Amino acid sequence: MIHYAVEKRGQEIWLAERGYEPRFALKTESVFAQCNGYMGVRASHGLSVLDGRRGMFIAGFFNRAYEEESTELVNCPDVTEYLLKLDGEDVYPDRASILGYERRLNIQTGELFNKIRLRLDSGLELEVTDRRFASMEDQHLFVQKIIITPLNGTIQKGELVTGINGQQTNSGVSHFHKIDCRVYEKQFLHVTGYLPEDTLSVLMDCSCSNSGEDTKEFLLKRRGVFGRYTFHTTEGESWSYEKYVYIQKEEDRTELELQKEKLEEYRRSGYESAFGKHHEKMRSIWKRAGIQIQGATLEEDAAIKFAQYHLIVMMPWHRTDCSIAAKGLTGEGYKGHVFWDTEIFINPFFLYTFPEEARNLLEFRYRGLDAAREKAEAYGYQGAMFPWEAAKTGKEETPLYAALNIHTGKANKVWSGIKEHHVTADIIYAIWQYYTMTGDENFMQNCGYEMIFEAAAFWTSRARWDEARGCYVIEDTIGPDEYTEHIDNNAYTNYMARYCTNLAVTLAKKLERNQPRLYQELSQKLNLQQHIKGWVDVTDKIYLPVPDTNLIIPQDDTFLTKKRLTDIEKYKKSQIKQAVLLDYSRDEIVNMQVLKQADVVMLLNLFPHMFPEEVVKKNVLFYEERTIHDSSLSYCAHAQACAAIGQIELAWEFFKRCLVIDLDENPNDSTDGIHAASLGGIWNCVVFGFAGINYEDGQLNISPKIPEHWKEMQFYIQIHGYEIQVRVSNQEVVLKRGGGWDQPLPVSVNGRDFLLEDSLKVMI
Numbered sequence: 001m002i003h004y005a006v007e008k009r010g011q012e013i014w015l016a017e018r019g020y021e022p023r024f025a026l027k028t029e030s031v032f033a034q035c036n037g038y039m040g041v042r043a044s045h046g047l048s049v050l051d052g053r054r055g056m057f058i059a060g061f062f063n064r065a066y067e068e069e070s071t072e073l074v075n076c077p078d079v080t081e082y083l084l085k086l087d088g089e090d091v092y093p094d095r096a097s098i099l100g101y102e103r104r105l106n107i108q109t110g111e112l113f114n115k116i117r118l119r120l121d122s123g124l125e126l127e128v129t130d131r132r133f134a135s136m137e138d139q140h141l142f143v144q145k146i147i148i149t150p151l152n153g154t155i156q157k158g159e160l161v162t163g164i165n166g167q168q169t170n171s172g173v174s175h176f177h178k179i180d181c182r183v184y185e186k187q188f189l190h191v192t193g194y195l196p197e198d199t200l201s202v203l204m205d206c207s208c209s210n211s212g213e214d215t216k217e218f219l220l221k222r223r224g225v226f227g228r229y230t231f232h233t234t235e236g237e238s239w240s241y242e243k244y245v246y247i248q249k250e251e252d253r254t255e256l257e258l259q260k261e262k263l264e265e266y267r268r269s270g271y272e273s274a275f276g277k278h279h280e281k282m283r284s285i286w287k288r289a290g291i292q293i294q295g296a297t298l299e300e301d302a303a304i305k306f307a308q309y310h311l312i313v314m315m316p317w318h319r320t321d322c323s324i325a326a327k328g329l330t331g332e333g334y335k336g337h338v339f340w341d342t343e344i345f346i347n348p349f350f351l352y353t354f355p356e357e358a359r360n361l362l363e364f365r366y367r368g369l370d371a372a373r374e375k376a377e378a379y380g381y382q383g384a385m386f387p388w389e390a391a392k393t394g395k396e397e398t399p400l401y402a403a404l405n406i407h408t409g410k411a412n413k414v415w416s417g418i419k420e421h422h423v424t425a426d427i428i429y430a431i432w433q434y435y436t437m438t439g440d441e442n443f444m445q446n447c448g449y450e451m452i453f454e455a456a457a458f459w460t461s462r463a464r465w466d467e468a469r470g471c472y473v474i475e476d477t478i479g480p481d482e483y484t485e486h487i488d489n490n491a492y493t494n495y496m497a498r499y500c501t502n503l504a505v506t507l508a509k510k511l512e513r514n515q516p517r518l519y520q521e522l523s524q525k526l527n528l529q530q531h532i533k534g535w536v537d538v539t540d541k542i543y544l545p546v547p548d549t550n551l552i553i554p555q556d557d558t559f560l561t562k563k564r565l566t567d568i569e570k571y572k573k574s575q576i577k578q579a580v581l582l583d584y585s586r587d588e589i590v591n592m593q594v595l596k597q598a599d600v601v602m603l604l605n606l607f608p609h610m611f612p613e614e615v616v617k618k619n620v621l622f623y624e625e626r627t628i629h630d631s632s633l634s635y636c637a638h639a640q641a642c643a644a645i646g647q648i649e650l651a652w653e654f655f656k657r658c659l660v661i662d663l664d665e666n667p668n669d670s671t672d673g674i675h676a677a678s679l680g681g682i683w684n685c686v687v688f689g690f691a692g693i694n695y696e697d698g699q700l701n702i703s704p705k706i707p708e709h710w711k712e713m714q715f716y717i718q719i720h721g722y723e724i725q726v727r728v729s730n731q732e733v734v735l736k737r738g739g740g741w742d743q744p745l746p747v748s749v750n751g752r753d754f755l756l757e758d759s760l761k762v763m764i
């Protein structure tokens with residue numbers, strides 16, 4: 001159930017808090033955050049409250065505070081807070097009586113709207129409204145508008161203090177070694193924060209409603225610069241204040257004069273004008289991305305749109321120097337690092353809707369190729385081994401130790417950065433998906449082929465020839481299920497490794513035949529001749545776990561021999577994530593049939609046609625019984641898999657849970673940021689799972705398995721640069737394609753073949 005109220009106002013949907021809820025403060029700050037791919041600002045209250053953790057994060061703005069710590073997304077100066085003093089009395093919601101309260105997020109525009117009515121000790125009742133957005137039209141711009149209205153008396157001397165506060169830390173760690181603060185032309189507030197390798201410039205301009213402005217003065221504090229604005233106003237008369245903030249990292253930095261000009265322009269035209277431009281941009285994005293579902297309840301529709309809102313605003317549009325973090329730009333969680341989440345869970349939404357952005361995400365990985373080569377070499381492997389956790393570069397950033405074990409006082413070693421290798425295949429999978437969907441030869445020539453060949457070289461050196469078994473094996477690894485460490489022949493990993501070597505062999509042969517010049521170039525650079533034999537060998541002889549007599553694909557060599565966790569239901573139901581680790585040690589968990597998250601099931605999602613339906617069905621059910629879903633990546637994966645095998649009721653059960661991962665009644669979830677992969681997984685489940693869409697080998701496959709009460713779904717996808725409108729129900733499929741195609745597109749609906757010319761209607 002969605003914790004927030006869902007409100008439809010006109011065509012737009014808002015999520016609203018159901019009252020003043022300090023317990024949910026941290027969660028709501030993440031869930032209602034204002035982001036635009038460049039910046040992410042947590043939706044903290046403007047007025048200071050006891051609970052809350054302010055945060056502004058800028059894509060790609062990382063720093064390592066201490067040698068032994070890993071690099072993290074820096075919590076940047078705060079621009080949202082304001083202090084209010086009315087006729088000598090400080091205004092704090094926690095000290096005053098709250099008479100009315102509203103805080104909501106428009107999930108189509110990303111605007112935050114907060115209205116609070118307070119009674120002060122003096123008896124004065126007032127209303128404070130705070131609106132804000134991070135502009136999609138100018139990604140450096142953040143705008144906030146504050147309106148103060150006395151309801152039962154006058155304000156003779158009101159004081160508002162706000163500005164740029166550089167005292168923010170990442171949970172106590174301060175990253176800027178120096179912060180310069182100053183005021184220009186008695187108008188612009190400016191803070192420059194210095195990191196060893198980057199700087200951040202935050203410039204601010206503001207305007208107050210003419211009627212009330214009395215005086216303005218500037219305050220310079222340690223690591224911050226503020227304006228104090230005084231005003232007076234009478235009962236029912238509002239005083240308003242608009243704040244325009246321009247934020248730039250060193251590499252995007254434009255002349256200060258230019259920034260000032262822009263801010264002045266925004267200020268002169270006002271909040272509504274800047275918001276209008278932002279709204280226009282969002283509208284054009286939704287036009288492509290929107291999914292209409294007839295029959296969906298308002299809550300379902302809202303949760304799906306919420307997922308899309310965050311996907312849209314976590315994308316660093318048009319850039320290749322940063323990617324998408326596991327928490328987007330909404331919190332400190334996972335230190336802003338990038339995982340396989342991006343390629344496997346998030347990339348598909350962009351690939352099918354904004355393929356040029358899917359390319360940018362992959363180019364980010366290409367920029368990290370040299371670092372991946374270095375990682376491979378450091379571990380004694382060949383080719384490129386991509387980092388389990390990446391930040392700005394391609395270097396491995398997984399912390400070596402996690403939080404202390406409170407019982408032993410010792411830090412737990414984190415093995416993922418050392419042993420969780422499947423990310424090197426996940427990236428290749430995403431590359432090939434991208435190429436098949438777009439035919440972008442230019443990307444392949446500049447980045448794709450090289451990455452695929454280097455990954456194949458890695459896997460070939462990673463696999464060991466096992467004389468006794470007569471095959472290649474991959475030992476001592478971690479698959480997607482992180483509760484099972486140090487295992488041999490994880491099914492997901494082995495199949496994905498073979499996928500890479502096989503792809504490399506096919507492409508090398510194709511290039512040699514069709515593009516000999518390019519082949520020569522790559523061959524010289526990567527020594528292809530020397531590698532290809534090894535790729536062929538591993539492709540032919542790597543051990544691939546096959547279904548046993550019960551049709552179960554063993555997750556790894558020993559998984560099926562282990563005992564089950566008897567009280568698994570307790571942990572499945574627990575509100576606390578990973579509660580099982582409080583009762584059992586890691587070593588005990590490793591020796592049980594218990595999964596943190598989907599593992600074999602992920603393999604079935606990525607290759608829906610690799611195994612017969614009966615095998616898929618058996619495995620999904622078998623592994624689900626053993627999965628706690630302690631990772632947010634799990635419900636969506638199970639929902640998609642169940643939909644694919646037509647187990648709609650079960651799919652719906654999981655779908656309902658993944659829909660509310662960030663929106664449910666648990667105040668402890670999402671406190672350090674939203675769950676980006678799960679949000680991507682929602683889209684995957686809707687489009688791949690329920691609509692049954694899959695594009696493979698030049699053919700669009702559709703086999704709808706739509707939940708009973710959803711009558712029809714409609715959305716757009718992009719194939720080879722052209723748009724296709726898809727309308728599906730369990731009774732019919734209707735396709736319409738945009739102009740510009742020169743060839744019909746092969747389409748298969750529930751296994752029946754058709755050709756899509758201009759349009760196609762198939763009854764099921």
Ligand code: BGC
Nearest residue numbers: 326339340341482631633677
């Ligand atoms: C999951 C990983 C995931 C990471 C970031 C972990 O808890 O086990 O699969 O990549 O979170 O979302």
